[in-house]
Amino acid sequence: MQSSSYTRDRCVTGVHGLDEILRGGIPYGSTVLAAGTCGSGKTTLGMEFLVRGAATGEACAHFTATEPSVKLLENIRQFPFFDMGMVDSGLINVFDMDVLYSWLGLEKASFDLEDVHALIKAITDIVNTIGVTRLVIDSVTTLCYKIKSEQLIRDFLFTLGKKLATLGCTTILISEITSATENAHWSSFGVEEAICDGIIVMGDVERMGHLLRFLQVVKMRGTAHSRAKNTLELTPLGVMLTPMLKWGSTVDNKQGWG
Ligand SMILES: Nc1ncnc2c1ncn2[C@@H]1O[C@H](COP(=O)(O)OP(=O)(O)OP(=O)(O)O)[C@@H](O)[C@H]1O
Numbered sequence: 001m002q003s004s005s006y007t008r009d010r011c012v013t014g015v016h017g018l019d020e021i022l023r024g025g026i027p028y029g030s031t032v033l034a035a036g037t038c039g040s041g042k043t044t045l046g047m048e049f050l051v052r053g054a055a056t057g058e059a060c061a062h063f064t065a066t067e068p069s070v071k072l073l074e075n076i077r078q079f080p081f082f083d084m085g086m087v088d089s090g091l092i093n094v095f096d097m098d099v100l101y102s103w104l105g106l107e108k109a110s111f112d113l114e115d116v117h118a119l120i121k122a123i124t125d126i127v128n129t130i131g132v133t134r135l136v137i138d139s140v141t142t143l144c145y146k147i148k149s150e151q152l153i154r155d156f157l158f159t160l161g162k163k164l165a166t167l168g169c170t171t172i173l174i175s176e177i178t179s180a181t182e183n184a185h186w187s188s189f190g191v192e193e194a195i196c197d198g199i200i201v202m203g204d205v206e207r208m209g210h211l212l213r214f215l216q217v218v219k220m221r222g223t224a225h226s227r228a229k230n231t232l233e234l235t236p237l238g239v240m241l242t243p244m245l246k247w248g249s250t251v252d253n254k255q256g257w258g
């Protein structure tokens with residue numbers, strides 16, 4: 001049998017250190033769960049993923065369910081890496097989930113099958129119309145709270161992921177978790193981790209009284225990757241990942257720290 005040298009095309013994230021971990025980037029069309037504890041840098045990572053794509057002319061979209069878009073942009077524009085011009089020019093399109101719900105007449109506490117299909121159609125129509133190739137949903141946890149059955153959440157994520165992949169869109173689904181330890185679930189509903197092509201975990205580790213952020217790639221279908229813990233720093237130039245064992249020797253002022 002012939003050995004294959006086939007490698008899938010990659011969506012180069014542009015996030016410092018992440019493409020090295022992923023041996024070149026996220027395989028195109030993947031749905032990646034970025035599961036993290038509060039304040040672990042999920043939104044910043046998602047936004048940087050979009051900024052790096054927009055910088056090469058890709059159309060990007062961010063659906064925000066955890067904070068209103070005005071607040072989200074107010075916060076993220078504090079980081080010099082974020083370019084508000086990309087929003088103004090339509091390269092990065094930010095949508096409030098609440099606004100989307102009201103367009104669809106879905107201002108209710110729980111969604112049934114029909115509502116879920118309407119939501120999938122609305123998201124995929126937006127992706128298709130704008131030609132979005134990078135998408136972030138922040139967060140899928142907040143969104144799925146309205147979907148009461150596990151089976152419906154599974155169908156929602158599976159169908160959404162499949163449709164987005166067909167449209168050539170690489171997606172980060174942000175998930176809020178309460179613990180990022182080895183034995184923890186990396187999803188809120190227990191179904192997201194099996195359905196997603198990749199899982200990135202983000203959390204905190206305490207070192208000598210300091211709470212350090214870490215990031216670890218747990219799975220990524222279609223590529224070899226490191227599973228080591230990396231420290232995650234939020235710098236003016238964006239997220240910076242450093243293998244945890246090396247931490248302390250490689251951080252310097254060249255990374256844009258003031
Ligand atoms: N200008 C800045 N430079 C460096 N770090 C910052 C800056 N602004 C905020 N932060 C840090 O970033 C954290 C928030 O990051 P981010 O919003 O990406 O996390 P998150 O995981 O999405 O949080 P949440 O759980 O609230 O959604 C803040 O708690 C703060 O520690």
Ligand SMILES: [Mg+2]
Binds near residue numbers: 043044
């Ligand atoms: Mg957030």
